Amino acid sequence: MQHFEESVYQLIVETSTNLPADVRRAVKAAREAEDQATRAGIALSTIAQNIEMAECNVSPICQDTGMPTFIVHTPVGANQIVMKQQIKSAIQRATKNGKLRPNSVDSLTGANSGDNIGPGVPVIHFEQWEKDIIDIRLILKGGGCENKNIQYSLPAEIEGLGKAGRDLDGIRKCIMHAVYQAQGQGCSAGFIGVGIGGDRTTGYELAKHQLFRKVNDVNPNEDLAKLEAYIVENANKLGIGTMGFGGQVTLLGCKVGAMDRLPASFFVSVAYNCWAYRRQGVLIQADTGEIQEWIYEQGTDEAMQDSSTGAVEAAAGEAEQANSERREVILTTPITEEQIRSLRVGDVVVINGEMHTGRDALHKYLMDHDAPVDLNGAVIYHCGPVMLKDEEGWHVKAAGPTTSIREEPYQSDIIKKFGIRAVIGKGGMGPKTLAGLKEHGAVYLNAIGGAAQYYAACLNKVNGVDFMEFGIPEAMWHLQVEGFAAIVTMDSHGNSLHADVEQDSLTKLSQFKDPVFK
Ligand SMILES: O=C(O)C[C@H](O)C(=O)O
Numbered sequence: 105m106q107h108f109e110e111s112v113y114q115l116i117v118e119t120s121t122n123l124p125a126d127v128r129r130a131v132k133a134a135r136e137a138e139d140q141a142t143r144a145g146i147a148l149s150t151i152a153q154n155i156e157m158a159e160c161n162v163s164p165i166c167q168d169t170g171m172p173t174f175i176v177h178t179p180v181g182a183n184q185i186v187m188k189q190q191i192k193s194a195i196q197r198a199t200k201n202g203k204l205r206p207n208s209v210d211s212l213t214g215a216n217s218g219d220n221i222g223p224g225v226p227v228i229h230f231e232q233w234e235k236d237i238i239d240i241r242l243i244l245k246g247g248g249c250e251n252k253n254i255q256y257s258l259p260a261e262i263e264g265l266g267k268a269g270r271d272l273d274g275i276r277k278c279i280m281h282a283v284y285q286a287q288g289q290g291c292s293a294g295f296i297g298v299g300i301g302g303d304r305t306t307g308y309e310l311a312k313h314q315l316f317r318k319v320n321d322v323n324p325n326e327d328l329a330k331l332e333a334y335i336v337e338n339a340n341k342l343g344i345g346t347m348g349f350g351g352q353v354t355l356l357g358c359k360v361g362a363m364d365r366l367p368a369s370f371f372v373s374v375a376y377n378c379w380a381y382r383r384q385g386v387l388i389q390a391d392t393g394e395i396q397e398w399i400y401e402q403g404t405d406e407a408m409q410d411s412s413t414g415a416v417e418a419a420a421g422e423a424e425q426a427n428s429e430r431r432e433v434i435l436t437t438p439i440t441e442e443q444i445r446s447l448r449v450g451d452v453v454v455i456n457g458e459m460h461t462g463r464d465a466l467h468k469y470l471m472d473h474d475a476p477v478d479l480n481g482a483v484i485y486h487c488g489p490v491m492l493k494d495e496e497g498w499h500v501k502a503a504g505p506t507t508s509i510r511e512e513p514y515q516s517d518i519i520k521k522f523g524i525r526a527v528i529g530k531g532g533m534g535p536k537t538l539a540g541l542k543e544h545g546a547v548y549l550n551a552i553g554g555a556a557q558y559y560a561a562c563l564n565k566v567n568g569v570d571f572m573e574f575g576i577p578e579a580m581w582h583l584q585v586e587g588f589a590a591i592v593t594m595d596s597h598g599n600s601l602h603a604d605v606e607q608d609s610l611t612k613l614s615q616f617k618d619p620v621f622k
């Protein structure tokens with residue numbers, strides 16, 4: 105077992121940086137199905153470019169490298185205690201090398217352990233089997249899509265769809281609603297795993313296990329196979345689109361499993377995974393610990409685009425031609441109110457100058473404290489980056505946006521208190537923020553979720569950092585930026601693309617009210 109730790113390290117690096125071929129093919133099919141000249145089309149081009157950049161840089165596809173979750177099958181008699189120790193040390197090494205973000209946070213104190221080790225982290229499930237080989241699979245599922253997991257208890261009254269009973273049609277309604285409620289916040293276009301039955305815990309576990317299936321497999325249960333095909337076809341009629349921008353492609357895959365339940369309970373548990381669907385696995389020789397085989401086709405041979413550069417620019421160019429009303433506005437910080445008031449939903453903004461990261465801990469802190477820097481005219485970026493330090497200082501290794509809606513209770517007050525002019529994030533924000541943008545003259549910009557390498561390439565200098573005590577993802581990083589492009593999705597005139605897409609998709613959802621499976 106001399107090579108076991110190194111093999112697990114390779115598994116972690118591969119999972120975090122190189123999206124598997126079946127997932128790549130699903131993203132490529134989405135690109136083909138979507139009009140390149142739309143916002144969703146541009147988002148998919150950015151995603152494709154980001155996937156290639158991550159592979160090339162051997163750096164995280166998305167900065168949120170998730171809750172490392174391993175499922176390990178071992179021969180009878182193999183020493184699982186040693187394996188657990190070695191998995192943990194591989195995790196620590198991958199974190200130190202910037203392949204994983206330090207993601208393990210004490211729930212009571214907020215302290216980040218810094219090495220992805222803590223109570224309950226990583227998650228390791230061991231199972232023995234009769235074979236003489238070790239099968240170890242890993243999923244890195246980020247927090248934003250994890251937050252969009254949902255569990256239904258049947259029978260239920262489902263928003264937009266009416267009564268859902270304890271049958272296949274009731275299950276269908278739950279799953280359609282699960283896709284609807286995620287909107288773009290889980291970085292659509294996504295994949296879902298569904299667990300029918302179990303208790304509240306095992307139901308979710310079953311749902312997550314479905315995410316280990318291959319994208320193109322077919323469910324051996326005929327009814328479930330039909331349900332899976334139905335969901336993929338019809339969820340794509342909801343019009344939510346990539347990143348919730350509206351569009352043809354909302355869901356890339358649906359896998360459903362069933363287990364027994366108690367007479368009184370009927371749970372339908374849904375695990376939502378973003379497009380950055382990072383799961384891999386290896387078969388490991390039990391005597392040496394060496395990798396014998398990769399379980400999922402690796403991404404390397406499935407190139408995302410014809411030429412590695414220029415896809416996004418080309419798509420943006422086409423988009424501009426197709427939609428002469430779409431403007432590209434270059435802004436240098438600090439930004440004035442007049443500049444902000446001239447922006448409308450749909451404009452592309454390119455930012456130069458300085459931006460400041462801020463997410464959950466910072467927003468809470470700023471409510472009743474001063475800011476360490478002048479934020480008048482400033483840009484706040486909802487982002488928890490992967491950072492590495494060397495002799496020259498800090499470097500940004502991965503830095504895509506985080507889900508903005510979590511800051512809804514604070515954002516409007518923070519904008520007002522400090523004179524912030526632009527907030528960048530993903531998934532959109534709610535009515536309180538929209539009113540705040542209008543009142544104080546600010547704008548919400550949507551960056552492409554998960555495109556952590558794409559954005560890291562524009563963040564070329566770290567000017568400083570405050571609140572390191574919040575941990576790397578939550579600290580306030582002051583970043584020098586050049587050519588950071590994002591789309592205005594909420595403007596200072598009361599318009600919100602997110603509110604429009606949500607409204608429109610609810611209308612579409614209600615078209616699926618009538619029974620399908622009898
Ligand atoms: O934590 C993050 O950086 C992002 C998170 O996965 C999210 O989707 O909000």
Ligand code: SF4
Binds near residue numbers: 168169246247249378
């Ligand atoms: S930011 Fe988006 S792509 Fe990254 S983990 Fe969160 S949901 Fe997934």
